[in-house]
Amino acid sequence: xxxxxxxxxxxxxxxxxxxxxxxxxxxxxxxxxxxxxxxxxxxxxxxxxxxxxxxxxxxxxxxxxxxxxxxxxxxxxxxxxxxxxxxxxxxxxxxxxxxxxxxxxxxxxxxxxxxxxxxxxxxxxxxxxxxxxxxxxxxxxxxxxxxxxxxxxxxxxxxxxxxxxxxxx
Numbered sequence: 001x002x003x004x005x006x007x008x009x010x011x012x013x014x015x016x017x018x019x020x021x022x023x024x025x026x027x028x029x030x031x032x033x034x035x036x037x038x039x040x041x042x043x044x045x046x047x048x049x050x051x052x053x054x055x056x057x058x059x060x061x062x063x064x065x066x067x068x069x070x071x072x073x074x075x076x077x078x079x080x081x082x083x084x085x086x087x088x089x090x091x092x093x094x095x096x097x098x099x100x101x102x103x104x105x106x107x108x109x110x111x112x113x114x115x116x117x118x119x120x121x122x123x124x125x126x127x128x129x130x131x132x133x134x135x136x137x138x139x140x141x142x143x144x145x146x147x148x149x150x151x152x153x154x155x156x157x158x159x160x161x162x163x164x165x166x167x168x169x
Contacts, residue, residue: 002033003062005133007126007150008043009141012168017139018046020164024137025050034060036132038125039072039097039108041089043139048096058104064128065110066121069097072110075117126150135160141168 008021025047028035035051037044044063051061065072076090101108109128114121126149130136136154140147140163154161 001060002134003036003132004028004033005129005136005150005154006035006037006043006047006139007129007136007147008047008139009144009147009166010040010042010044011144012141013042013046013139014166014168017043017141017166017168021046021139022050026054029054029060032060034062036062036064036129038122038129039063039065039093041085041093043141045093045096048100052096052100052103056103058100058107061100061104061107062132063097063100063108064125064132065097065108066117066125067114068110068112069101069108071115072097072117122146123149127153130154130157130159133159136162138163139166140164141166 021043025035029051035047037047048061048063055061073094076093079085080087080090111124130150130153136159138147138151151161151163
């Protein structure tokens with residue numbers, strides 16, 4: 001089995017991005033391969049959701065988190081309180097990750113050394129995604145720097161990279 005890293009924007013997406021992510025992940029799971037993603041909103045959420053529809057036991061899904069799930073959930077709730085995301089986005093993502101953990105505890109790969117979620121720990125998470133992946137599929141919206149970080153890490157390791165770029169205003 002090959003593991004395909006999925007990375008993409010959490011800030012901005014549209015129906016075309018969502019459709020492309022779901023189609024690609026569906027193809028990956030149906031051929032018997034797996035996905036590795038970062039457990040964030042939008043692209044990561046779409047990828048995990050589609051994979052769970054096709055693999056309810058989560059055996060072909062790995063989600064790398066920058067911190068333990070409980071801290072990650074608290075971070076998302078805080079971001080909702082700050083108005084960065086909506087409360088619905090936070091709770092939907094948290095519920096998805098909890099469902100996946102319930103189906104397959106080994107599918108959630110949290111970094112137990114970290115106790116804060118920030119740019120540094122997100123970029124560490126990107127490194128973990130690439131360490132576990134055989135290749136990378138990137139859905140880069142508006143030149144996202146986080147996506148570019150993951151792409152650069154994959155290229156530096158000589159891993160195949162497929163980048164799909166989108167501009168959303």
